[in-house]
Amino acid sequence: MTQATGLGSLQDLADRFERASQAYVAAFGLRRDADWYILKLQEEVGELTQAWSRLSGRARTGDRSEAELKAQLADETADVLGHILLLARNWEVDLAPAIRRKWRFELDSDT
Numbered sequence: 543m544t545q546a547t548g549l550g551s552l553q554d555l556a557d558r559f560e561r562a563s564q565a566y567v568a569a570f571g572l573r574r575d576a577d578w579y580i581l582k583l584q585e586e587v588g589e590l591t592q593a594w595s596r597l598s599g600r601a602r603t604g605d606r607s608e609a610e611l612k613a614q615l616a617d618e619t620a621d622v623l624g625h626i627l628l629l630a631r632n633w634e635v636d637l638a639p640a641i642r643r644k645w646r647f648e649l650d651s652d653t
Contacts, residue, residue, distance in 0.1 A: 552637055552649065556627040563628055579629040586625050590618035 567574055595601035597611040606614070630637050638649055 552627065553631075556631040559624040559627050560631055562624070574632075576632070579625070579632050583622070583625040583629055586618065586621040590615070590622050593618045 563574070566572070572578075592601065593611070593615040596603045596606070597608075597615050603611060629635070641647065641649060
């Protein structure tokens, strides 16, 4: 996970999410184990789906404005990204070669 992105390398970004996650679990007295990463990712994907359902008119929106719904979608998307990187970091998954194989591009290239 060492290829460059607009936010630094994937490894740097994963490390930043790790520090934030460590602070979160310490603040709430949680314990992370190997299962926590996949279960938390699943939870966040569910929240992203719920946010999309609200924004697309498939679920109740309450008193939320369209701007609030879009912000919620962005927040949940960020959570999913963070938890994907946490999972990859914890399970020692090297994403750069996987992206090259699956998406057919290099992270440090515009092509």
